[in-house]
Amino acid sequence: MAAVDENSEALGVPRKQLMESSGNAVARAVRDLADPGASVVIVAGRGNNGGDAFVAARFLDEYDVSVRLLGRPGSISTDIARENWDALQSAEYDAEAVTDSKDLSLGDPDVVVDAMLGTGVTGALREPEATAAEAMNDLDATVVAVDVPSGVNADTGEAEGVAVDADRVVTFHDDKPGLPDLDCEVTVADIGIPPAAEAFVGPGDLRSVREGVRGGDSRVFVIGGGPYTGAPALSGQSSLRAGADLTFVAAPSKVSGQIQGYAEDLIVQDYEGDHLTPDQVDGLVETAHDYDDVVVLGPGLGNDDETLEAAKEFLEQFEGKAVVDADALAVVSEVDTDATLVCTPNRKELATMGGPDVDGPLRDAREEIESFAADLGHVVVAKAAEDVVSDGERTRLVRAGTPAMTVGGTGDILAGIVAGLLGTQDPFDAACAGPFVNGRAAELLDDERAGGLLASDLLQTIPRAIRGEEE
Numbered sequence: 036m037a038a039v040d041e042n043s044e045a046l047g048v049p050r051k052q053l054m055e056s057s058g059n060a061v062a063r064a065v066r067d068l069a070d071p072g073a074s075v076v077i078v079a080g081r082g083n084n085g086g087d088a089f090v091a092a093r094f095l096d097e098y099d100v101s102v103r104l105l106g107r108p109g110s111i112s113t114d115i116a117r118e119n120w121d122a123l124q125s126a127e128y129d130a131e132a133v134t135d136s137k138d139l140s141l142g143d144p145d146v147v148v149d150a151m152l153g154t155g156v157t158g159a160l161r162e163p164e165a166t167a168a169e170a171m172n173d174l175d176a177t178v179v180a181v182d183v184p185s186g187v188n189a190d191t192g193e194a195e196g197v198a199v200d201a202d203r204v205v206t207f208h209d210d211k212p213g214l215p216d217l218d219c220e221v222t223v224a225d226i227g228i229p230p231a232a233e234a235f236v237g238p239g240d241l242r243s244v245r246e247g248v249r250g251g252d253s254r255v256f257v258i259g260g261g262p263y264t265g266a267p268a269l270s271g272q273s274s275l276r277a278g279a280d281l282t283f284v285a286a287p288s289k290v291s292g293q294i295q296g297y298a299e300d301l302i303v304q305d306y307e308g309d310h311l312t313p314d315q316v317d318g319l320v321e322t323a324h325d326y327d328d329v330v331v332l333g334p335g336l337g338n339d340d341e342t343l344e345a346a347k348e349f350l351e352q353f354e355g356k357a358v359v360d361a362d363a364l365a366v367v368s369e370v371d372t373d374a375t376l377v378c379t380p381n382r383k384e385l386a387t388m389g390g391p392d393v394d395g396p397l398r399d400a401r402e403e404i405e406s407f408a409a410d411l412g413h414v415v416v417a418k419a420a421e422d423v424v425s426d427g428e429r430t431r432l433v434r435a436g437t438p439a440m441t442v443g444g445t446g447d448i449l450a451g452i453v454a455g456l457l458g459t460q461d462p463f464d465a466a467c468a469g470p471f472v473n474g475r476a477a478e479l480l481d482d483e484r485a486g487g488l489l490a491s492d493l494l495q496t497i498p499r500a501i502r503g504e505e506e
């Protein structure tokens with residue numbers, strides 16, 4: 036929910052506007068339950084759940100409404116809730132703060148609105164909320180809970196201690212898993228969150244990435260290089276920018292020195308020869324398993340028959356997490372693997388892998404891409420101006436980026452970003468966040484580069500993109 040809220044805000048529908056709709060929906064529920072003139076007591080907490088109810092008070096002019104804030108107004112925890120509290124004060128509503136639960140007298144109202152705690156609750160109700168919940172349960176009034184009955188965990192429907200016994204719950208945007216278990220009527224109110232806030236990956240989807248960056252000892256192992264040398268260096272470096280602590284590149288001895296020469300931050304390990312062959316596979320699998328590495332398989336490997344055979348054998352033996360890109364993609368649908376893969380094909384590679392051959396916008400083929408990912412059993416990031424990311428059940432679109440990203444190497448950067456994120460994120464989340472970060476990194480450079488972007492330029496702005504900076 037927090038991610039969707041943040042995406043909504045980025046699309047021009049800020050949280051305060053959502054709060055206005057939430058409050059309005061609560062007032063509608065009260066009007067459904069009681070006739071004008073009825074007495075309504077609102078018991079509000081200090082978070083946004085309380086904020087919703089401050090709004091509701093303004094939509095109930097034909098009722099006898101009083102608002103009781105549990106705690107000092109100075110302790111209201113968000114700006115938007117405080118602004119709505121202040122509005123009640125300046126417009127002379129009956130709204131008072133109660134700092135000691137002994138002073139909370141609710142009278143004998145027709146309706147009581149429980150706006151103490153919503154999705155922000157952790158653990159059993161503390162004071163003064165616990166005493167207030169008991170006082171509300173003792174009333175004869177109809178109890179309307181805002182979002183969740185206070186004290187109930189919305190995910191499980193369980194309460195660790197006392198909880199409000201609601202007759203009606205007005206929850207927002209989407210059902211909460213724990214609510215159907217409760218003995219009360221639940222309505223889901225549309226609060227105007229644009230569908231695009233969920234369909235498109237947005238800054239909200241970086242919340243857990245921001246918390247997880249440099250999560251300990253995450254290691255990336257790039258298996259690439261041979262006919263090409265730039266690609267593995269780009270993937271390796273971008274994985275470091277996206278949170279990997281150490282990145283190793285396994286490359287043929289003929290080109291390993293060159294790859295090292297591009298980037299002192301990479302640890303290059305060479306194997307005999309000028310391209311990847313099946314002889315190397317056992318050693319590479321062993322290394323990746325020993326160090327619990329996230330593998331990037333593909334950048335610059337080329338498509339020699341021996342190399343493709345080696346890629347296939349690698350995937351058959353490997354059991355960890357890997358990003359598969361470039362020529363290695365061609366073997367994915369032929370292998371039976373226990374590995375967890377994120378595949379990053381462009382249109383052409385998508386078709387070569389056995390996926391849909393799409394001419395127009397990828398979003399028009401989102402269902403085909405979703406069923407392809409389901410058949411494959413892996414996450415697919417189909418890359419174009421607008422990317423489609425699917426794990427076979429969930430599908431999201433990514434529209435970050437600039438036209439200058441058609442330059443060579445941006446896909447290698449993406450593969451490395453996803454690998455860096457895989458150290459701390461689950462595969463679908465990393466696959467969604469990766470192209471968004473890659474695109475934002477380009478947007479951050481657009482003015483400076485004026486269309487003359489190089490893939491290597493993106494390395495500089497990946498950290499700022501992860502932090503959520505915009506142009």
Ligand SMILES: NC(=O)C1=CN([C@@H]2O[C@H](COP(=O)(O)OP(=O)(O)OC[C@H]3O[C@@H](n4cnc5c(N)ncnc54)[C@H](O)[C@@H]3O)[C@@H](O)[C@H]2O)[C@H](O)CC1
Pocket residue numbers: 036040050053054057080081082083084085086087112113151152153154155156157158159160161162164181182183207208
């Ligand atoms: N998109 C939406 O669905 C919207 C939902 N809105 C409403 O916002 C709340 C969630 O608000 P938040 O501020 O995150 O949390 P709460 O109001 O639930 O509570 C935070 C507050 O409570 C304290 N606290 C936590 N646990 C306890 C406890 N066990 N005992 C006592 N106090 C506790 C904590 O310290 C905080 O100060 C959501 O439910 C909706 O009602 C918005 O309107 C926007 C749109």
Ligand SMILES: [K+]
Pocket residue numbers: 084149150151152153180181182183184185
């Ligand atoms: K509540």
